[in-house]
Amino acid sequence: MTDPSAPAAARRPGEQALAALGLAAPDPDPADASPHSFPGGGRWRTEIPSCEGPEALGVVLKESSRLDVPIHRISQGSGVWMLTDAEITEMVEATAERDIELCLFTGPRGTWDIGGSTRTDSGGAGLRARGHAAVAGCVEDAVRAAELGVKCLLVADEGVLWTLHRARTSGLLPADTTLKLSALVGPVNPASYAVYERLGADSINVPSDLTPDHLTEIRRVSAAPMDMYIEAPDDLGGYVRMYEVAELIRRGAPLYLKFGLSKAPGIYPYGHHLRELTLATAKERVRRGRLALDLLARHRADGEMAPLGTRLPGALNRFEISS
DSSP: OOOTTSOOOOOOTTHHHHHHTTOOOOOOOGGGSOOOOOTTSOSEEEEEOOOOSHHHHHHHHHHHHHHTOOOSEEEOSSOGGGSOHHHHHHHHHHHHHTTOEEEEEOSOOGGGSSOGGGGSTTOTTTTOOOHHHHHHHHHHHHHHHHHTTOOEEEEOOHHHHHHHHHHHHHTSSOTTOEEEEOGGGOOOSHHHHHHHHHHTOSEEEOOTTOOHHHHHHHHTTOOSOEEEEEEOOGGGTOOBOGGGHHHHHHHHOSEEEEEOOSSOOOOOSOOGGGHHHHHHHHHHHHHHHHHHHHHHHHTTOOTTBOOTTOOOOOSOOOOOOOO
16 A cells, blocks of 8 residues: 655656556656765755856846745856956855855866867867966966865866866865866766766766766766756757756756756856846846746655755765876
8 A cells, every 4th residue: 555645756747648648658767767866965956057257146146036946056157267356256255155156167278279170160179278388277277266265166178177186185276176077078978977087077067968868877887966957058059958857867866957048149258248148148047947946846856956055076986196
């Protein structure tokens, strides 16, 4: 007999109506589910990306309060070098007051460099840091941001990732600094995902076109937190996967739900000339988050959110650092 006090099982989109029409889907396979969760409990956290300065941050915080959208992390994409010390300090203080993790992007990247290969059809080396000087710029950004109180750094190059992990291990960066891998270099198979974890990544952004089966494959080799755009910007494909949120959590946990925005012009690197667009899109990203959370609630799949204020990834596998 079913225990009437037990929580109702989560349902899938359209499940009851389709079953009544003889179109019921097969039951989910328990073997597909991720066995992992965040330290301290919970299987998903939230992230608002592309928050490019104190003013945009203020819009996000105000809108999240108005719409009751819980936020674990806020990230920026233009880079540490595009913010003054005063602006970084203001963002650190505002997020600390709400116990939200702030993540800033590090340093030069190939797409803004003088190298022409990134503008060819092949895309060249993409966002990677070209040459010693670019790596040094990323390290400069990381040290500066950490000194101003930033605890999470966004990285788009495996060499920079390994360098910053070594810096963290040696004490050049605070030990509780977390390193987040950019969506623009995200791995697409379990072997590469495990390599980025071992290089020092504490959360790893995967492309938004991975299938649920791909997420299950990754979770069989790694428990490192995963970041995924539920709605991706156009330069990342423009995918909108709102109705898959519960299944993405089931397969990919521990998972950061990133609320991006399709059909919106790019804003990197941000400046005042993009102010109105940046503030408007910041507000809409929070609204998109509310839509996804409402959908989870309707499907009775919203009960495993990690506690607000949690940010650390738990014990992860790393390559050995030789002396």
